[in-house]
Amino acid sequence: MVNTGLKKLFKGYIANIASAGLAGSVFVLGISSASAAALSGNIEGVLDASGSPYQVISNLTVASGKTLTIQPGVVLLINPGVGVTVNGALITAGTQAEPVIITSSQDGEAGGSGAGAGGQWGVLQFTNSSGAQLANTIVRFGQKVGLTNSSPQFNNVTVATMSVAAITADLTSFPSGAGNSSFGSPVNGIDLPSGGVSQNNTWGLVGIPYIIRSGDVSVGISGSRLTIAPGVIIKLLNSRLQNIGALTAVGTAEAPIVFTSYYDDTVGGDSNQDNGVTAPGRGNWRDVQLAGAGTSGSRLEH
Template sequence: MTVKVIGQKGQDSKTWSITVTSAQPPKILNPKPVTSQTQPGEVNVNEGIILSIDTTDPQGLPLESTWTCTRGTIQNPQLNTAKWVAPGITGQAQVTVKVTNSAGKSATHTWYFDVKGNVVYVTEDITGTVTWATGNIYVIDEKDIEVRGTLIIQPGVVVKFGDGRSLRTTGSGRIQAVGKEDSPIVFTSLRDDDWGGDTDKDQGAVQPDPGIWGAVILETNSNRFEYCHFYYGGGSGAWYSPGMLQLDHSSGTQVKNCTFAFAEGVALQAKDATNVTIQGNAFYLNEKPLAIGAETSLDDSNIFHNPLNLDEKNTYQGIFVQAMPVEKPVSWTETEAAFVLEGYQWNVNGKLTLGPGVTVKLSEGAFLAVNNTATLEAKGEPGKPIVFTSINDSSYGGDSNGPAPDDPRPGDWEFIVIHNGGRGIFEHCVFAYGGSEEHMSEGWAALHDTNNSDGTTVKNTLFKNNRRGLTMLSTKSQIENCTFEENVYPLVVDLNIDTDNSLTIQDNRYNAIYLVVERSPQFAKQSVRWQNTGVPYVLLYDNLYTEGKTIVLGEGTILRVDRGLQINLEIGSKIENFNKAIFTSYRDTANGGDVGFGGGPNKGDWEGIWDESVLDYIGGPNILYAANPK
């Protein structure tokens, strides 16, 4: 580029030739120590190392540098040097320096390190108090190790197990393994080179598989695991049923902020443990993530997926609960994974509270009984229902049946029964694929309230795809704002249960409310409301004796009466909206469709309505197919 300046008249002019070039980045020379991605430098845990470079700038511009690391810490950074302190746990780490000139151009250099610890081979059982120190790698390969004293494991320790090997507490032994968020304690396979490097010196020839080592087994009390990682365990062994961390019959164990991955069998097996705390843990890519006993409370702090990849869950997604009596207050509020009730019979004798959004799954033949003044409280919320469904139903609570086909069907599980003084509270719930028989009254409904319960309340609840949705027989019970759809039989109630148009009953095989009575006298209260006009009521099995009580019908209520039965209007009784209702045969499909008896009504299908005040049967245009009056 040429610049020419012309002077005033009589003065000389001046010309400059200027060459403009683009700015060049600085140069980084002689980095020390010398490392590469394929040949990383080796350092010990918590070791400090000085890193240095030479720098130059082609333009002679001022320079500044920025030092960063993936793990560990940077100390006293200068333009050409800094101290890096390795992390307290083994593994890979990188340090990068970025040098920038005043023109904004930069260059970088990265050092690669393999952070190692001392390898300690554990060959003797542990007695007394023993500490496994930060930065070391402890290998259990020669034999299974028993802990008879106190084993303290410091943050950053890596424990590696040979194939099939395990660590077990016994006698008065216990393990205190308390890591840190940035320095966890790792329990893994000897073949796992990601933690502690290539300890078995096979140069990565063999990779670890789930279940390649056994378990950490606790047969004693007051163990503690915090910020621990468990990988590749759970192989079967003589001491235990499969579980990577096996709590066995221990009590008071704390498992907090731990990670469980790549387990065969169950990652955390706590089905026989008592007073256990399980909080803030992550479970992913295990066969089964977690098994607990029925008396173990569980909050919503655990996650059942890889926190870095939401799609990485578990083969059998669920919390598998061992069948045993619930004798004390228990709370389940975990919402991501379903509580899968394993075993045949469940008994709740204390109080079981379920939180909004919880899913409970039952397997074939399973049922749950609430009795002996116990309470099952399931209060969901709009948009966060509590769901009771089949183990084959993956639409709620994940894929709990693993590779098996997702093919839920009515009757996959049996029932939940409230009886013998038990109480049930169900709000904003879903009941799906339950019920023991396809029958309008025999067998058990998905939710079955017996006449000797202390009362069951059912509100804002959906019953769907059941053999029978709900049976409610206790005079202390109540139902409102519920929906029944795609069931075989939707609803059976005692004569004393009030029902109205807050109940939506549609798209079932048979759409009706079936009335039964299992007591004498039949009525336990002065007035009862049968005011649902969307489907017919069907009086089953017994003559109706009004006993001086008031029955309030809706304008358009249809009451269909079973074969050979009659309605007895006793003195002092009253049926409100009598003339606006229809009384007809159980087979009268023209009034309410098929309710399970087929069609083809005939006169004499039922006896009629006997009015005690006139000592005769009464007739009228709204009384159809009765034998009387003649």
């Protein structure tokens, strides 16, 4: 066993990476090099640090009803064009000292070969996923993290240098958690489409802003309620958040809820990755609208 002792530059994390054979209850399809066990196809069970780094050589899937747990210090190196799909549950149990790292096979800082850059691997896609929890995890150099009808919990997750967006989500996905960050991507946030939401829901992810770049997002259809958690940031551009049902947006003095322009870099970072070239201004976005009798009982504080 060889200890490579790689230091991480993101968020002051330090990852101790051990190179060895694969351990844990996973499917192994071969060894791509002396230091990386190769993974592909359906996977479940546990990936531990004794077998890290692991190289994902073709598309990887956590099937519905299955769970993949990734232990502290594990590095996944993903080959070009390859993605990870989570239909079941993905649990990453990183720590501040030993984060889980999901990155490109070309990320030399994490044990790959070459220099990492956005788009070097595909999508970390959660689809109809239940019970996913990511903690102290770095995801970088892919296309995006995608959420479809999935509500994972992210705590102390950094999404960096993706080629499409940090996160894209449909309007039936409600991630939650705190201590998160995103940078280095064309859209540094949770990129939301226009459309309508008919069920009770909570926007509860703190640290990575929600972004509505065009059109209206209408929530509260059929009398349902939108709840926005303290500390959440919502950035808009030429768009509106329309509430037909009740809106509960109750922040605190320490963790206010912020509605602002997509171009506002003073909260939630540089969301459009232009290094401050585009300044925010009046009229960048339309409004937060409370429309109709169904909004009775709405509450906005801090």
